[in-house]
Amino acid sequence: MSKPRLAVVGSINLDLVVQAERLPRAGETVSGARFSRGPGGKGANQAVAAARLGAEVRMIGCVGRDELAEEALGGLRDAGVEEGWLAKDGPTGVALITVDDAGETTIAVAPGANAELRPGDLALGDVDAVLCQQEIPAETVARAAELGPRFFLNAAPARDGAPEAELTIVNRLELEALGERRGFVCLTLGAEGAVLLEDGQEVARAEPPQVEAVDGTAAGDAFTACLVVSLLEGRPRGESLERACVAGALAASRFGAQPSLPTAEEVDSLL
Numbered sequence: 582m583s584k585p586r587l588a589v590v591g592s593i594n595l596d597l598v599v600q601a602e603r604l605p606r607a608g609e610t611v612s613g614a615r616f617s618r619g620p621g622g623k624g625a626n627q628a629v630a631a632a633r634l635g636a637e638v639r640m641i642g643c644v645g646r647d648e649l650a651e652e653a654l655g656g657l658r659d660a661g662v663e664e665g666w667l668a669k670d671g672p673t674g675v676a677l678i679t680v681d682d683a684g685e686t687t688i689a690v691a692p693g694a695n696a697e698l699r700p701g702d703l704a705l706g707d708v709d710a711v712l713c714q715q716e717i718p719a720e721t722v723a724r725a726a727e728l729g730p731r732f733f734l735n736a737a738p739a740r741d742g743a744p745e746a747e748l749t750i751v752n753r754l755e756l757e758a759l760g761e762r763r764g765f766v767c768l769t770l771g772a773e774g775a776v777l778l779e780d781g782q783e784v785a786r787a788e789p790p791q792v793e794a795v796d797g798t799a800a801g802d803a804f805t806a807c808l809v810v811s812l813l814e815g816r817p818r819g820e821s822l823e824r825a826c827v828a829g830a831l832a833a834s835r836f837g838a839q840p841s842l843p844t845a846e847e848v849d850s851l852l
Contacts, residue, residue: 585813586637588708590725591624592695592716593642593666594674595653596798596838603681614679620656621676621838622695623714623737626799630806630828630842631712632660636813639706641665642717643694649673656839665704669697674716684794684833692716700724712809715740731813735805748812750805767822769804774826777818787823789830790851799838804829807848827851 601614620629628640640662644650650673654666672693679687698717703725705711711729713722715738726732726744734746739758743749750767751759759766766778774788807828811821827848835841 584635584637585710585810586639586708587631587809587813588639588641588665588705588711588729589624589628589631589713590641590698590703590705590711590717590721591627591714592622592674592690592692593620593625593640593644593653593657594622594676594690594695595619595649596621596676596678598678598680598798598837600680600836601682604679604685604687617837618652619837619839620653621678621798622653622674623716623735623802625653625657626802626838626842627712627714627735627806628662629656629660629839630799630803630832631810632662633842633844634807634810634828634848635845636810637663639663639665639708641698641703641705643667643669643698643702645669645671645673645694647672649675660839663706665706667698667702669694671697678798680796680798680836684797686796686798688798690716703728705729710809710813712805715743719743733809735801737801748809750808752801767808767825769801769829775804775822777822785819785822787819787826789826792830792834794833796836796841797833799841800829800833802838803832803842806842824848824852 605611632638674693674695677689710731712733714735735750739755748765777785804825808825831843832841
């Protein structure tokens, strides 16, 4: 099975994470928490995940010219992702994440330099497919859809006007924002697994293995990357969906964003 060549066009952040016993309510302070930081961003997370799953990956995104940039890029470099990122004026993107003891999260993102990724920055190289998310400008996502020989979209966070894709990956809220779609849609259902839809009709369904949830921050990114890489490898849709559910569950069972992302061997061993 040849390695798929994938360009990921998306966000690069530094995650600032607080582990608390529970998520605070509006106006409430929860003390006794633990703090950590590490590389993140939906784009970078999915690029690292795809590389660990066996793809040759090029990452296209933006960081700032500041002291946070190298730390935000560390996971991409460690995973052997090909450099397609740019340094632009403005701060490196930051995500403020709170994780409770049940693995539930709240996330607030300050996009910083991610908002400066322009359509003219998309030097894709020789790739089989492009994978995008929506933490970058809409016009850049639209241009990536035009340039990619095959285009996959994780339509998160939700917004109107997302381009059509060979496969669009969404949760329930994001599906409501998208409206009717041509082609395939993968609807993620959290602990219930995921459903693959064609023209609104179910064509495949898979459930994740039972794991103890620790941190769900990058579970969706692991799921997305594994589904896309599996399909690019030529695997059947049902098998690809099952592998993606396993990857998402493995990521949710570990703390951190990029440190939680599994390898292909780990996914196959759990299957």
